Amino acid sequence: MxxxxxxxxxxxxxxxxxxxxxxxxxxxxxxxxxxxxxxxxxxxxxxxxxxxxxxxxxxxxxxxxxxxxxxxxxxxxxxxxxTSADEYRTAHELPGWYEGLRTVTPESVWTTGGDLTELLKATRALGGGAGVLRDYVKSMKHYWTEACFLPDLTDEAAVERIGARFLELRDDAFTGGFVVRRYEEFSGAEARTWWVGGRCVLTTPHPDTPDELPTGLDLIEVEPLVAELALPFVTVDLVRRADGAWRVVELGDGQVSDWPAGRDPADLITALF
CATH class of the missing domain: 3.40.50 (Rossmann fold)
Incomplete structure (x- = not known):
């Protein structure tokens, strides 16, 4: 059904x-x-x-x-x-899948709740450099400079200001707590991969760039890690880092992952059933 x-x-x-x-x-x-x-x-x-x-x-x-x-x-x-409720939470919220994909995704720390003091503690755990702010399920990447990108994790005034703006924009949709991801320089468009029963069954463009499908995608490191998570239906978004390595940007529950425009939906339904 x-x-x-x-x-x-x-x-x-x-x-x-x-x-x-x-x-x-x-x-x-x-x-x-x-x-x-x-x-x-x-x-x-x-x-x-x-x-x-x-x-x-x-x-x-x-x-x-x-x-x-x-x-x-x-x-x-x-x-x-x-997909059970527990499996949905594991896929839908970053703390659920992060440990399993730690080696192929940017280093991350998180808080429980939206306390800005706890956000500052989390950024200290990452040390210096730049970071990206989000909550357990979503970033505000379309507000990159004001509510997403942290140019200097040691600049606590800026971290607090950006965290406050993030809370304001997410409002009631804020989920779980703050997540700070170490910033990595990426190159090119993302690929969205679709996994059923721990196996990659489809590769499509990311819905944000439906006309751009990266070439040369290599899943050799990612495949056993996603399989080990043992989730029934997920998507994994990957992008090439500046040094050429493929990195996981996001894992999400496949039931609520958007299908890119211009792709035949029958491909997805056939893969699912």
Whole structure:
């Protein structure tokens, strides 16, 4: 079974962003069921879903707590999500996957909560150099200079100012705590790799650069590490560092990872089912 968000303006239709994926699934004989994403976010969804032993969600992002409630509601309907709530949290939040990928991703430290004093302690643990600020699930990279890039980790006034701006911009969406990643110089566009059962099944451009697919992608270091995480369905975004090494920018739960425009959604659905 494939679960997709309903169109907020017409609940009898698929959300336009996921309609092509839903259509591809129906063409392959897969049961497609719509859910009210807004109600899921509010924790008010009354799920009416036929029983299924293997269900995959393809939709808008949910917090780990919202996904846990989603899983519980589906269980009452006799539906087993392929990705459990614990597995979703592991993939969705950086502290869940960081240790497993430590050798192939920038050095990172994090806090619990949004206390700026704790942020300063975290940056001291990294020492000098530059860093990148985010929370457990997201950066504010489109506000690079004011809420993301930390040019000098020892400049505590600047770190505090950028941290405060980050909190302001993320507002209620702030998740978990601050994460500070050591800055690395990257070159070229990112690749988004799609993993099912610990195996890379697809490589696409990153949705931010749908017309740019890097060449020469090497997964020899990454593959055994992702497999060891034993997560059912994830994406791993990689980019080439200035010295030529491939580095993991992000691991995310595949159910809420965006599919790049211009790519055939049937490729994804076929790989999943």
């Amino acid at each position: 494939l679960l997709v968000p309903a169109d907020p303006l017409n609940p009898r239709r698929d959300d336009p962003h996921f309609a092509a994926q839903a259509h591809a699934a129906r063409e392959l004989g897969i049961v497609v069921v719509r859910v009210d994403h807004d109600a899921l976010v509010r924790g008010e969804a009354e799920l009416r879903v036929p029983a299924a032993e293997d269900a995959v969600y393809r939709g808008w992002m949910l917090s780990s707590a919202q996904y846990e409630s989603f899983e519980a509601g589906l269980a009452e309907c006799g539906v087993q999500l392929r």
